[in-house]
Amino acid sequence: MSLLEVERLSKNFRGLAAISDVSFAIEAGTITSIIGPNGAGKSTMFNLITGYLPLTAGEIRYRALRITGMATNRIAALGIARAFQIARPFRDLTVFENVRVGALFGKAGPRDVEATTRRALELASLAALAEQPASSLTVGQLRHLEVARAIATRADLLLADEPCAGLNPTETAAMIDVLRQVRTNGVTVVLVEHDMPSVMEVSDRVLVLDAGRLIADGPPKTVATDPKVIAAYLGTPDAA
Ligand code: ADP
Numbered sequence: 001m002s003l004l005e006v007e008r009l010s011k012n013f014r015g016l017a018a019i020s021d022v023s024f025a026i027e028a029g030t031i032t033s034i035i036g037p038n039g040a041g042k043s044t045m046f047n048l049i050t051g052y053l054p055l056t057a058g059e060i061r062y063r064a065l066r067i068t069g070m071a072t073n074r075i076a077a078l079g080i081a082r083a084f085q086i087a088r089p090f091r092d093l094t095v096f097e098n099v100r101v102g103a104l105f106g107k108a109g110p111r112d113v114e115a116t117t118r119r120a121l122e123l124a125s126l127a128a129l130a131e132q133p134a135s136s137l138t139v140g141q142l143r144h145l146e147v148a149r150a151i152a153t154r155a156d157l158l159l160a161d162e163p164c165a166g167l168n169p170t171e172t173a174a175m176i177d178v179l180r181q182v183r184t185n186g187v188t189v190v191l192v193e194h195d196m197p198s199v200m201e202v203s204d205r206v207l208v209l210d211a212g213r214l215i216a217d218g219p220p221k222t223v224a225t226d227p228k229v230i231a232a233y234l235g236t237p238d239a240a
């Protein structure tokens with residue numbers, strides 16, 4: 001059984017088909033990247049999985065349970081967490097206190113809060129900064145904080161939307177390391193990322209969206225040499 005199954009999913013915004021008949025499954029313990037040009041539907045896919053947007057057609061299952069149409073908080077309580085592109089910490093709280101919020105309101109409820117918080121901080125390479133105020137963190141460290149807060153909820157599936165956007169190469173490498181550590185510790189990761197070297201290096205599998213359609217799905221090396229994918233990125237007409 002796959003952890004997450006997306007079946008014939010479509011999402012229209014008025015006239016625009018943001019997601020068109022997309023099917024895929026995510027296996028537990030993997031890192032899957034979703035790539036594609038701007039506007040391809042990557043963030044919309046996350047909004048549908050987390051229940052932030054209603055879908056137009058199709059079905060989404062998590063651990064074989066149909067989550068289509070469920071409220072966002074119920075979906076989160078099942079173990080799906082999203083790390084936001086724009087980190088929104090409580091700036092006056094410490095790093096520890098920020099992550100503690102995730103542990104308090106997470107899937108398991110307020111149980112082993114301190115230990116869960118410490119573990120999330122370690123996985124996100126933030127243990128040394130635990131007592132600093134969140135307002136003192138760099139942009140790169142704030143992204144780590146978002147991941148720590150998400151996994152402190154004891155999520156089993158982490159959706160990360162462009163966690164490396166705007167980061168320099170060193171910060172990007174650090175974030176990729178964090179995602180790898182998170183996966184090693186039993187959290188399945190779905191990553192939306194533009195930095196191709198990072199995607200190629202970290203992903204077990206790559207899904208390619210183009211104008212709402214899934215045009216490729218496979219191991220990174222296969223996808224990178226797929227003519228349809230190259231055409232989508234170069235903007236060649238009639239790519240398929
Ligand atoms: P990506 O994340 O791949 O860059 P998005 O999923 O954000 O793309 O957007 C896919 C398409 O859907 C775009 O054309 C975008 O303008 C449109 N879109 C996304 N969200 C909304 C919304 N809430 N209302 C209307 N159109 C939207």
Ligand code: MG
Binds near residue numbers: 042043044
């Ligand atoms: Mg996006």
